[in-house]
Amino acid sequence: MSYFGFQSLTFSGHLFVFNNVCFKKYTNNPAFVSTSESDLSLQSKIEMLLDDLKWDDKGLVVATAQNVDTGTILMQGFANKEAIVRTATQRKATFYSRSRSQLWTKGETSNNFINIHDIFFDCDRDSIIYLGKPDGPACHTGSATCFHTSLDDLIDDPKNVKHRLASSTLYSLENTISQRKAELAVPQTGKPSWTKRLLLDNKLLCSKIREEADELCRTSEEGEDKSRTASEMADLVYHAMVFLAVQGVKLEDVFEHLRERFAQSGIEEKKNRARKVDQSAITKD
Amino acid sequence: MSYFGFQSLTFSGHLFVFNNVCFKKYTNNPAFVSTSESDLSLQSKIEMLLDDLKWDDKGLVVATAQNVDTGTILMQGFANKEAIVRTATQRKATFYSRSRSQLWTKGETSNNFINIHDIFFDCDRDSIIYLGKPDGPACHTGSATCFHTSLDDLIDDPKNVKHRLASSTLYSLENTISQRKAELAVPQTGKPSWTKRLLLDNKLLCSKIREEADELCRTSEEGEDKSRTASEMADLVYHAMVFLAVQGVKLEDVFEHLRERFAQSGIEEKKNRARKVDQSAITKD
Numbered sequence: 001m002s003y004f005g006f007q008s009l010t011f012s013g014h015l016f017v018f019n020n021v022c023f024k025k026y027t028n029n030p031a032f033v034s035t036s037e038s039d040l041s042l043q044s045k046i047e048m049l050l051d052d053l054k055w056d057d058k059g060l061v062v063a064t065a066q067n068v069d070t071g072t073i074l075m076q077g078f079a080n081k082e083a084i085v086r087t088a089t090q091r092k093a094t095f096y097s098r099s100r101s102q103l104w105t106k107g108e109t110s111n112n113f114i115n116i117h118d119i120f121f122d123c124d125r126d127s128i129i130y131l132g133k134p135d136g137p138a139c140h141t142g143s144a145t146c147f148h149t150s151l152d153d154l155i156d157d158p159k160n161v162k163h164r165l166a167s168s169t170l171y172s173l174e175n176t177i178s179q180r181k182a183e184l185a186v187p188q189t190g191k192p193s194w195t196k197r198l199l200l201d202n203k204l205l206c207s208k209i210r211e212e213a214d215e216l217c218r219t220s221e222e223g224e225d226k227s228r229t230a231s232e233m234a235d236l237v238y239h240a241m242v243f244l245a246v247q248g249v250k251l252e253d254v255f256e257h258l259r260e261r262f263a264q265s266g267i268e269e270k271k272n273r274a275r276k277v278d279q280s281a282i283t284k285d
Numbered sequence: 286m287s288y289f290g291f292q293s294l295t296f297s298g299h300l301f302v303f304n305n306v307c308f309k310k311y312t313n314n315p316a317f318v319s320t321s322e323s324d325l326s327l328q329s330k331i332e333m334l335l336d337d338l339k340w341d342d343k344g345l346v347v348a349t350a351q352n353v354d355t356g357t358i359l360m361q362g363f364a365n366k367e368a369i370v371r372t373a374t375q376r377k378a379t380f381y382s383r384s385r386s387q388l389w390t391k392g393e394t395s396n397n398f399i400n401i402h403d404i405f406f407d408c409d410r411d412s413i414i415y416l417g418k419p420d421g422p423a424c425h426t427g428s429a430t431c432f433h434t435s436l437d438d439l440i441d442d443p444k445n446v447k448h449r450l451a452s453s454t455l456y457s458l459e460n461t462i463s464q465r466k467a468e469l470a471v472p473q474t475g476k477p478s479w480t481k482r483l484l485l486d487n488k489l490l491c492s493k494i495r496e497e498a499d500e501l502c503r504t505s506e507e508g509e510d511k512s513r514t515a516s517e518m519a520d521l522v523y524h525a526m527v528f529l530a531v532q533g534v535k536l537e538d539v540f541e542h543l544r545e546r547f548a549q550s551g552i553e554e555k556k557n558r559a560r561k562v563d564q565s566a567i568t569k570d
Contacts, residue, residue: 042440049439062347062361071356071453076347076412088436119436120451123424127361129432129451139408147414151373151404154334155327166405166414168356169540173547206502213498216525217491220532229532233525234542240501240518247505247514255454257519262458 039089046088050081054126058098065093065106065130065138068117069255071168074138075106075146079128084119091116093130112136133256170251173238177245198242205243212236324374331373335366339411343383350378350391350415350423353402354540356453359423360391360431364413369404376401378415397421418541455536458523462530483527490528497521 053061063079066072077095079087083103086094093114094105107113114132121128139146147166154161167175180195188196198205216232218224244251338346348364351357362380364372368388372379378399379390392398399417406413424431432451439446452460465480473481483490501517503509529536 045440046436049436049443064349064358064361066356066358066451067453069454071351071358071456073349073351073356073358073414076349076407084436088440118451120432121434121436122361122431123426123428123433124431125434127431128436129358131451131453141408143408146407146409146412147405148408149406149410151331151334151369151406151413155330155373158334166351166403166416168352168416169354169544171356173543176547202505206506209498209502210495213494213521213525216528217494220487220528221491226532226534226538229529229534230538230542233529233534233539234546236498236525237539238543238547240498240521243501243505244514244518247511249511249514249518253511253515254518254522257515258458258523259454261519262461262523 042089043085046085047081050084052125053081053121054124055081056126060096060098061125062127063093063095063130064127065114065132065134067252068131068133069252069259070171072145072171073147073166074114074132074134074144077106084128087116087130088119091132093132106138107135110136110140112138114138170237170241174241174245174251177242181245195242198239199246202246205239205246208239209236209243212239327374328370331370332366335369337410338366338406338413339409340366341411345381345383346410347412348378348380348415349412350399350417350419352537353416353418354537354544355456357430357456358432358451359399359419359429362391369413372401372415373404376417378417391423392420395421395425397423399423455522455526459526459530459536462527466530480527483524484531487531490524490531493524494521494528497524 055061058078059080060078061084062076063083064076065074067074078098079094080096080103083094083096086092086103086105090105092105092107093116094103096102097104105113113135114130115135116130116132118131119128120131134144137144139148141148143163143165145165148163149161150164150166153164165171165175177195177199180193181199184196184199192200198208212232212235216229216236219229219232241251244254340346343363344365345363346369347361348368349361350359352359363383364379365381365388368379368381371377371388371390375390377390377392378401379388381387382389390398398420399415400420401415401417403416404413405416419429422429424433426433428448428450430450433448434446435449435451438449450456450460462480462484465478466484469481469484477485483493497517497520501514501521504514504517526536529539
């Protein structure tokens, strides 16, 4: 394994130390109780910033939780100011339940918390994204995401709608490959698809991965155009994804590795800056 | 370039033909006017299905538009039944404007339509995802997504908040690499980061890509564990992403290639089924 060697890779997950401190503080008490001076200061600061949001007539904004590594939309709820303050300090996605008229932290009963990495507002300031890492399935049904029913499937056959996750291209492809792998459990008839051939023949698969990596490189070495580069990269990604399926590794695990190793510019800078902001809180804890 | 060769890859983008027919029909008339019998039948069918949604007291559900290739959340609005019917038939993301009390199709003034690939409901049936491909920036500010302000950035320095997109790991990394590339435009001092070295030395970069592909394969050839496979795949992805940056190719272009080449299982099946449902509409047009 090579070392990536970003010179700027100097942070050490400090924010999570801060977050853990906050988490420890609040998890035993669902009410938002902040005792230290620095916590109160941070809370007040966040509350002041949130005054600028465009709250609806019930004092809410739409809050959408998204998986930081895959981009999958996990669930959608609503948040009042207190819910966002708690989310920003506890770093666990917290919503306001309109039916129960109370705050609720996703995971407080299931333990499937959504661990917050960032919170974004939209341009209208009436909608937020909780960008986070889920501890487990986001949906009460056990599904990774609450969005698992397609309207087009319903239109086709309302009585026989299957469970299908709202996934972007890469994860839909991962799912397809995974299905092909599952199909191999039963005896195959006819000529196997290319994916199945690759799944069954590791020597072939590895030779293809090496070949596709070489072909990708040759697009620059031989001065080919962007479209060809994109196409060769698609080939490499596909074959490497079949390899991951064989090995039982999820793309999400790969991207988690990437995230943990790399400072993603903005997040890196934020962490460095957050360190300063939260220094007193950490020292006091 | 190799041919992937999914045996099941038999659909021919039929749904898009259907969609184009619908699109042609409706774009010249913003009002929802459906003339043919089959259109009326489809519309009625969708309306009936939508009766099951949990509409709020204003007859709306939350509608979130997401990029089908990257998973990026583009924007969030609200939709009434008519907006969803129009979206499902025109295949352009359409919302209900609460301030203007009327339907609006994203892109009707900017031409930056969001071309719908799928529509998902959540488990509570009070929130939907418009999974689509944007023709251009989703935000009126020219930003790719409306979500470009981080609360953590605001907490740190409310007076100096930079534009930063809500991105999942892969796109944050892509952005970091892109920034490193941009920094090379000015004279560098000190030892360059590994990313910058790779950006400046194509021979080194290509040798690394070939090496990482080889190391990935060796994790199975040498019986290493899943964590090592994920780690080596992360290495390969990173180096290949630096290569894409050098060549000026976006990850989104790569995934678009993947999507266009592959049938993603569910979507593939849906298209095959949609073909049957919409056959009469197509024949009549």
